[in-house]
Amino acid sequence: MKWAIAIWAILCKDMRTYYLKPPNVSWGIIFPLAWTGMFFIKSAGEVGSIASLLPGVVAVSILFGTTSMLAVTVTFEKKSRSFERLLLAPLPFELLMLAKTGGAILFGVANAFVPVIMAAFLIDLGGIVWSIFIPAVVLVALASTFLGLFIAVAVSEVFEAQTFSNFFRFPMMFLCGLFFPVEQLPSLLKPLAYALPLTYGADALHGAVRGAHNLPFAVDLAVLVLFCAGLFALSLWNIRRNWIL
Incomplete structure (x- = not known):
């Protein structure tokens, strides 16, 4: 019970303190919202076009919501030394970091449904397979959050975290099949695309929304789980190396 109270307190504090920080508003809220609006306005009235774009904008x-949230929460607290004090809390290290990343995960999941709500005013979403869509959203949020955590603990300033994040975010937007199939990529880039977690998330989302996916859903979700576990373990190793050892 004490662990649950501590985790809830950390989660609420992060959401209350960092939700409206300027870097998070600009990259985590405005950019995805503008991106979604741009595509939907362009495709207004074209049901098939909006359905094909929805998985990508989700x-x-x-991706931008989770990584931006971690760039703010971790780097601000590193500068104020409160991140190091948090590591002294009497909680298992893994639970502590899950609590620290919980706000970003929830923020990412909430961000995912903004395009869905916008699309609901334009097209019928009755064909979405929610039993696949929701797990894919959660797993993409987990993988993106743990990637953001790994980046955030490696730098000391918010702008460094955002800049470093862009080295991963923008290539993934064009390599992971968000807006055009991976099969259309040059042969040299396909192995790189399948080495990125967002490729499997995008494939599952495309399948859930419009039935167009390259891999079985079980494979997409299983690979995402492996990426989540690997990125979380890598992030914990990075934190232990820089602050605990």
Whole structure:
């Protein structure tokens, strides 16, 4: 019970303190919202076009929302030394970091449904397979959050975290099948695309929204789980190396 109270307190504090910080508003809220609006306005009235774009803008909203949130929460607290004090809390290290990343995960999941709500005013979303869509959204949020955590603990300033994040975010937007199939990529880039977690998330989302996916859903979700576990373990190793050892 004490662990649950501590985790809830950390989660609420981060959401209350960092939700409206300027870097998070600009990259985590305005950019995905503008991106979604741009595509939907362009495709207004074209049901098939909006349905084909929806998985991509959902994935972009998650990616930018989660990584921007971690760039703010971790780097601000590193500068004030409160991140180091947090590591002294009497909680298992893994639970502590899950609590620290919980706000970003929830923020990413909430961001994912902004394009869905916007699309609901334009097209019928009755064909979405929610039993696949929701797990894919959650797993993409987890993988993106743990990637953001790994980046955030490696730098000391918010602008450094945002800049470094862009080295991953923008290539993934064009390599992971968000807006055009991976099969259309040059042969040299396909192995790189399948080495990125967002490729499997985008494939599952495309399948859930319009039935167009390259891999079985079980494979997409299983690979995402492996990426989540690997990125979380890598982030914990990075934190232990820089602050605990």
